Amino acid sequence: MTAIPEMMTAIDPVTPCAAEALVLVERPVPTPGAGEVLVKVAAAGVNRPDVLQRKGQYPMPPGAPSILGLEVAGTIVALGEGVEADLLGQPVCALLGGGGYAEFVAAPVGQCLPVPEVLTMVEAAAIPETLFTVWTNLFERAYAVEGDTVLVHGGTSGIGTMAIALGALFGLTVIVTAGSDDKCAAALKLGAAHAINYRTEDFVARVREITGGQGCQAVLDMVGGDYVPRNLQCLADDGRHVSIAVQAGLMATIPIFEVMRRRLTLTGSTLRPRDVSFKTMVADELARMVWPLVAEGRLKPVIDTTFPLGEAGAAHARMEGGDHIGKIVLTLGG
Numbered sequence: 001m002t003a004i005p006e007m008m009t010a011i012d013p014v015t016p017c018a019a020e021a022l023v024l025v026e027r028p029v030p031t032p033g034a035g036e037v038l039v040k041v042a043a044a045g046v047n048r049p050d051v052l053q054r055k056g057q058y059p060m061p062p063g064a065p066s067i068l069g070l071e072v073a074g075t076i077v078a079l080g081e082g083v084e085a086d087l088l089g090q091p092v093c094a095l096l097g098g099g100g101y102a103e104f105v106a107a108p109v110g111q112c113l114p115v116p117e118v119l120t121m122v123e124a125a126a127i128p129e130t131l132f133t134v135w136t137n138l139f140e141r142a143y144a145v146e147g148d149t150v151l152v153h154g155g156t157s158g159i160g161t162m163a164i165a166l167g168a169l170f171g172l173t174v175i176v177t178a179g180s181d182d183k184c185a186a187a188l189k190l191g192a193a194h195a196i197n198y199r200t201e202d203f204v205a206r207v208r209e210i211t212g213g214q215g216c217q218a219v220l221d222m223v224g225g226d227y228v229p230r231n232l233q234c235l236a237d238d239g240r241h242v243s244i245a246v247q248a249g250l251m252a253t254i255p256i257f258e259v260m261r262r263r264l265t266l267t268g269s270t271l272r273p274r275d276v277s278f279k280t281m282v283a284d285e286l287a288r289m290v291w292p293l294v295a296e297g298r299l300k301p302v303i304d305t306t307f308p309l310g311e312a313g314a315a316h317a318r319m320e321g322g323d324h325i326g327k328i329v330l331t332l333g334g
Contacts, residue, residue, distance in 0.1 A: 004029060004038070004077055004078060004104070005029060006028060006029060007026050007027065007028060007029065008026070008027055008028075008029045008102055008103035008104050009024045009025070009026060009027075009102070009103055009309070009310075010024070010025060010026075010027045010067045010099075010101060010102035010103065011023070011024065011025070011067060011068050011069070011101035011102070011309065011312045012025050012027055012065075012066055012067045012068075012101075012102075013054060013068070015053060015054055015055070015056045015066075016054065016055050016056030016057075017054060017055075018313075019054070019313040019314075019316040019317045019320065020313045020317075021313070022054070022068075022312040022313040022316060023310075023313075024309065024310050027067065027102065029103075029104045030065070030099065030104060030105065030106040031080075031106070032078055032079060032080035032083075032106045032107075033080050033081070033106065034080050034081040034082050035080060035081070035082055035083065035108055035109055035110070035276075036080040036083070036106045036107060036108055036109060037076045037078070037079055037080065037083055037087060037092075037106070037107055037109050037112065038076065038077050038078035038079075038080075038104055038105075038106055039072060039074040039075065039076055039077070039092065039094060039104065039105050039106075039107055039112075040074045040075050040076075040077045040103065040104055041072045041073075041074040041100065041102060041103055041104060041105055041332050042072075042073055042074045042075070042121035042122075042125070042331070042332055043072065043073050043074070043121045043122045043124070043125035043126075043306075043329050043330065043331050043332065044069045044071065044072045044073075044100040044101050044102075044125055044309070044329065044330045044332070045069075045070070045071040045072070045100070045125045045126045045127075045128070045129055045158075045327060045328075045329055045330075046312075046315045046316065046319060046327070046328040046329065046330060047070050047071070047129050047130075047158065048157075048245070048247075048319065049070060049272060050068045050069065050070065050101075050316070051316050051319055051320060053068060054068065054316060060097075060098060061097055061098075061272060061273045063097070064097040064098035064099075064272075065097070065098040065099035065105075066098070067098060067099045067100070067101055067102050067105075068098065068100070068101045068312070069096060069098060069099055069100020069101035069102070069105070069330075070095065070096050070097070070098065070100060070128075070129050070272065071093065071094065071095055071096060071100055071125060071126075071127070071128040071129040072093065072094055072096065072100040072105055072107070072125055073091070073092070073093040073094075073115055073121045073122075073123075073124035073125035074091070074092070074105075074121065075089065075090070075091050075092075076088055076089060076090050076091075076092055076112075077089075077104070080106075080109075083109050087109065090114060091114065091115040091121070091124075092107075092112040092113060092114055092115060093112070093113055093115055093124040093125060093127055093128050094107035094108075094111050094112045094113075094128060095107075095111045095128040095129060095132055095271075095279055095283070096111070097272060101309060101312055101330060102309075103332060108276045108279070108280065110276060110277075110279065110280030110283055110284075111128075111276065111279045111280060111283055112283070113127075113128070113283060113286065113287060113291060114291075116291075116294060116295040118294075118295065118296070118297040118300075119294065119300070122303060122306055122329045122331060123300055123301055123303065125329050126158070126301035126303060126326075126327035126329050127162075127294070127301050129158070129271070130158045130159050130161075130162035130301070130327070131162060131166075131286060131290065132271055132279065132282055132283075132286070133159060133162075133244060133271050134159060134162045134163050134166055134220070135166070135282065135285070135286060135289075135290065136269065136271065136282055137220060137242045137244050137268075137269060138150065138152075138163060138166070138167075138218065138220050138242065139166075139170070141240070141242050141267050141268075141269060142217075142218035142219075142220065142240040142241075142242045142267075143218075143240060144167075144170075144172055144217065144218050145170075145171075146170060146171030146172070147171060147172075148172050148173070148216075148217040148218060149172070149173040149174075149175065149193075149210075149211055149216040149217055150163075150167065150172050150173070150174055150175070150216055150217060150218040150219070150220065151175045151176075151177070151203075151207055151216050151218070151219045151220070151231070151234050152164070152167075152174055152175070152176045152177075152219075152220045153176070153177045153198075153219075153220070153221055153222055153223050153227065154176075154177070154178070154222050154223070155176025155177055155178045155183070155184075155187040155192055155195055156176075156178050156183045156186055156187055156324075156325040156326070157222070157324075158301070158302075158326060158327045158328075159220075159222060159244070160176055160178075160187070161187075161190055161301070161302040161325070161326045161327075162301065163176075163220060164176065164187065164190050164191050164192050165190070165191065165299055165300075165301075165302075166290070166299070167191070168191040169293055169298060169299060173193045174191070174192050174193055175192070175193060175194045175195075175196065175207060175210060175216065176192045176194070176195050176196070177195070177196045177197075177198040177203050178195055178196075178197065178198070179197070179198060179199055179322065180197065180199070181197055181200075183195075183197075183325065184196070184197050186325045190302060194206075194210050203230070203234070204230050204233045204234055207234040208233075208234070211236070214236050215233075215234055215235050215236035215237075215239060216234055216235060216236060216239065217235075217236055217238075217239055217240065218235075218239060218240045218241070218242065219231040219234055219235060219239070219240075219241045219242065220242050220244065221241065221242065221243050221244065221245075222243075222244050222245035222247060223245070223246075223247050223248045224243060224245065224246030224247065224248050224249050224250065224252065225246065225247075225248035225249025225250075225251070225252060226248065226249065226252065227248060227252075228241070228243070228252035228254060228266075229252060229253060229254050229255065232254060232255070232258060232259070232264060232266075235262070235264055237262045237263060237264075238262070238263045238264070238265075239262070239264055239265070240264070240265045240267065241264065241265065241266045241267070242267055242268055242269075243266075243267070243268030244268060244269065244270070254266070301326065301327050302325065302326025302327060303326055303327055303329060304318070304324040304325050304326040304327055304328050305318060305324065305328055305329075306328075306329045306330070306331050307328070307329075307330055307331070308330070308331055308332075308333070309330045309331065309332050311330075312330055315328050315330055
């Protein structure tokens with residue numbers, strides 16, 4: 001095995017800061033605790049919470065490293081207490097509470113999944129955050145099942161493209177919204193059944209038209225604000241609305257009697273603050289239900305662009321610009 005150095009390069013900004021303030025710094029290599037592994041990082045996914053954390057708008061969970069990054073792929077190079085010895089040297093991708101924008105990161109072993117031969121490290125690094133999020137919210141909280149029609153906002157985001165891919169594999173009809181005709185075309189090419197340009201079309205009217213006036217069984221919403229009451233108009237009776245982000249506002253006014261009359265369910269979740277036992281349970285479920293499809297090459301993330309770790313600022317600027325389709329990934333040499 002490669003000798004593990006004492007120091008590593010990482011992106012560990014003083015927040016809040018601008019994207020161009022993301023520069024490489026030296027930090028101590030973490031030591032894996034009980035039930036953890038040390039991963040030598042090959043690639044790290046970029047997610048919107050990273051951007052919000054950089055801007056000082058997303059407080060870290062207690063004990064999370066200040067180094068940015070919620071998902072990585074790499075090789076296990078050291079083991080904490082209680083971890084099986086045969087995992088040493090294994091390629092894995094991992095969901096993290098933070099610390100991914102670095103040469104090494106400590107990860108709970110229960111939040112790691114093996115990287116099958118059909119995936120590159122860049123592809124593997126682009127999976128955990130969106131897969132855990134879409135699976136727990138669309139399939140567990142919204143109870144989406146084969147034959148359901150679901151509305152997903154942000155159809156060309158990392159979350160949106162993962163929802164399209166999973167929906168295709170599990171028999172959902174996925175309607176997405178996106179902010180341009182080009183993005184709508186890209187979503188359709190990826191497997192969305194319908195794509196609505198929210199800048200030029202009323203998505204409520206379009207969903208009603210697409211579903212023959214019936215509405216959809218679930219909405220996966222990352223917008224919040226005034227989208228919430230509009231989303232409720234898109235739901236069929238007994239429909240489920242799941243909030244996973246609030247990009248357009250923290251508050252919404254909703255018609256309570258409509259919720260009662262039509263037996264609607266409003267729920268939501270955030271993944272990062274959940275504890276290791278919950279994330280381990282989700283990882284076990286994904287290993288059974290989804291990972292065989294990944295190993296067969298039937299589920300792959302959509303990669304928009306890659307940047308070297310030292311260009312994390314450019315990666316954040318790309319995400320904030322809103323032109324990306326799929327995932328943005330940082331790569332580390334070696």
